[in-house]
Amino acid sequence: xxxxxxxxxxxxxxxxxxxxxxxxxxxxxxxxxxxxxxxxxxxxxxxxxxxxxxxxxxxxxxxxxxxxxxxxxxxxxxxxxxxxxxxxxxxxxxxxxxxxxxxxxxxxxxxxxxx
Numbered sequence: 001x002x003x004x005x006x007x008x009x010x011x012x013x014x015x016x017x018x019x020x021x022x023x024x025x026x027x028x029x030x031x032x033x034x035x036x037x038x039x040x041x042x043x044x045x046x047x048x049x050x051x052x053x054x055x056x057x058x059x060x061x062x063x064x065x066x067x068x069x070x071x072x073x074x075x076x077x078x079x080x081x082x083x084x085x086x087x088x089x090x091x092x093x094x095x096x097x098x099x100x101x102x103x104x105x106x107x108x109x110x111x112x113x114x115x
Contacts, residue, residue: 100110 097110100113101107105113
């Protein structure tokens with residue numbers, strides 16, 4: 001008769017289904033707890049984002065007002081500089097005119113030079 005293969009001294013594994021079920025239920029409970037914490041954190045972050053968005057609108061409005069004020073001041077500065085440059089040109093022209101008149105040129109000759 002043929003001999004069966006394998007050892008005769010096998011260890012029989014006892015399957016304790018109750019222990020396995022309890023372990024898996026414990027793991028499931030831990031995972032659910034972690035999930036609930038994550039969901040709570042997400043909700044907290046959503047409320048933080050919402051409040052930050054609400055504070056963003058007034059900040060943007062304030063920036064726009066400041067930009068408008070800067071633009072007005074720059075326009076005033078440019079106008080003042082142009083006015084000062086015009087005044088400087090006028091003073092220079094008067095000085096040149098006085099110099100030419102003092103050198104003995106007539107008004108008609110001066111007008112001819114200007115053209």
